Structure formats: structure tokens, C-alpha cells
Amino acid sequence: MSSLLIGIAGGTASGKTTLAKILKDSFQDKVTILKHDYYYYDRSHFKVADHKINFDHPDSFETDLLIKQLKELKIGKAIERPVYSYKTNERLDKTKKVKPAPIIIVEGILLFHYEKLKELFDLKIYVDTDADIRLLRRISRDIKERDRTFESVKSQYLRTVKPMHQKYVEPSKYQADIIIPHGGLNEIANDLIIKKIKDHLRQI
Numbered sequence: 214m215s216s217l218l219i220g221i222a223g224g225t226a227s228g229k230t231t232l233a234k235i236l237k238d239s240f241q242d243k244v245t246i247l248k249h250d251y252y253y254y255d256r257s258h259f260k261v262a263d264h265k266i267n268f269d270h271p272d273s274f275e276t277d278l279l280i281k282q283l284k285e286l287k288i289g290k291a292i293e294r295p296v297y298s299y300k301t302n303e304r305l306d307k308t309k310k311v312k313p314a315p316i317i318i319v320e321g322i323l324l325f326h327y328e329k330l331k332e333l334f335d336l337k338i339y340v341d342t343d344a345d346i347r348l349l350r351r352i353s354r355d356i357k358e359r360d361r362t363f364e365s366v367k368s369q370y371l372r373t374v375k376p377m378h379q380k381y382v383e384p385s386k387y388q389a390d391i392i393i394p395h396g397g398l399n400e401i402a403n404d405l406i407i408k409k410i411k412d413h414l415r416q417i
């Protein structure tokens with residue numbers, strides 16, 4: 214089985230997970246989703262409040278491991294992916310088994326920054342959402358789901374998230390095959406991607 218590898222990149226809170234979920238709902242067990250975030254290095258020795266961690270720099274991820282595991286999935290082998298906690302900045306001791314599937318979706322802010330990772334994708338999608346909308350979404354999400362305070366989201370955003378977005382994420386947009394404006398619930402774009410996936414499934 215040759216899997217179709219789809220990369221979904223875009224700034225924080227642009228709608229990457231939302232799009233990946235829409236595709237998963239449409240194709241169910243034919244889709245496996247991986248997040249680059251699972252591959253964050255362990256930073257449990259720092260507290261988020263220390264403001265010393267730059268989670269938005271390309272060196273924060275163990276990207277070589279993601280590349281290795283994607284190559285295994287692509288040839289039909291199951292992998293044991295890392296498990297990361299946003300609440301403690303920790304790579305946990307346990308791993309999680311991920312089975313191969315005809316469609317493998319990877320999502321992450323910086324996927325198209327790395328040459329060797331970028332070239333693995335059969336389809337590269339960049340979800341493009343205005344910075345003010347993304348910031349508002351991130352504030353709500355991080356307070357609700359990632360145990361953060363407004364002050365910590367604000368200072369992290371100004372210190373690292375915004376400058377790294379401008380330096381690394383935004384330029385990587387031009388590596389994409391498709392750029393989706395108003396990310397998340399853009400029905401026309403989502404329908405086009407669904408059609409592309411159906412074409413692939415018909416061929417295998």
C-alpha cells in the first residue's frame with residue numbers, strides 16, 4: 214500500500230487541527246493523523262512561566278524522528294510515536310502505537326520549513342488565517358485547554374510566537390501546493406482536498 218502523505222501547515226490557531234478533523238470525519242479509518250507537536254523535545258525542567266522556552270523555533274522539535282517514522286508509515290509499518298504534554302512541557306515515558314493508513318495527515322506550524330520533511334509530502338496545504346483572528350483563538354484555546362493564563366499567553370506571543378511566525382512560518386507558506394484563506398471552515402477548499410483524496414483512494 215502506498216500512502217498519500219498530506220502536510221497541513223500554518224500559523225498557530227490557524228485551523229490546522231480543524232481541517233485535519235474534517236478530513237478524518239470524511240474518510241474515517243482510511244486516515245491517520247500525526248502532529249509535529251508530538252515530537253517536541255522534553256522541556257519539563259523549565260516552567261512555562263520562566264519564559265525561557267521558544268516552542269516556535271525549528272530546533273524545538275525532533276524532526277528527524279518524525280521523518281524516520283513517516284517513512285515507516287509510508288511503507289506500511291506501524292510506529293510508536295512520542296507523547297507530549299503541553300501542560301508540563303514533557304515528553305512522557307509512554308509512546309502510542311500509530312497504524313499505517315492510505316491517507317497520512319501531518320499537521321504543524323513549521324512542516325514546510327525543513328527541506329527533508331517537506332519533500333516527503335504528496336500534498337502540501339498551508340492554512341492562512343489573519344494574525345488577529347489566530348491570536349484571539351489562541352488566547353481562548355490555551356486558557357481552556359493548555360492550562361495557561363492570559364498574561365502567559367500574551368507574553369509568550371510577543372516574545373516568541375509572533376517573531377518566529379514572521380521569521381519561519383510565514384515564509385514557508387510559499388512552499389505549499391495549496392494556500393487556504395480563512396482557514397478552518399473554508400468549504401470550497403475543503404471540498405477540493407476531499408476530491409483529491411478520493412482520486413487517490415480510487416487508484417489504490
Ligand SMILES: Nc1ncnc2c1ncn2[C@@H]1O[C@H](COP(=O)(O)OP(=O)(O)O)[C@@H](O)[C@H]1O
Nearest residue numbers: 224225226227228229230231350354396397398
Ligand atoms: N473557522 C473557524 N471559526 C471559528 N473558530 C475556529 C475556526 N477554525 C478553528 N477555530 C477554533 O480556533 C481554535 C484553534 O483552531 P485549531 O484548528 O486547533 O488550530 P491549529 O491546529 O492551527 O492550532 C480552536 O479552538 C478551534 O475550535
Ligand SMILES: O=c1ccn([C@@H]2O[C@H](COP(=O)(O)O)[C@@H](O)[C@H]2O)c(=O)[nH]1
Nearest residue numbers: 224225226253268269298299302322374
Ligand atoms: O509545550 C508547548 C508546546 C507548544 N506550544 C505552542 O503551540 C503552538 C503550536 O501548536 P498549534 O496547535 O499549531 O497552535 C506553538 O505556537 C507553540 O508556541 C506551547 O505553548 N507549549
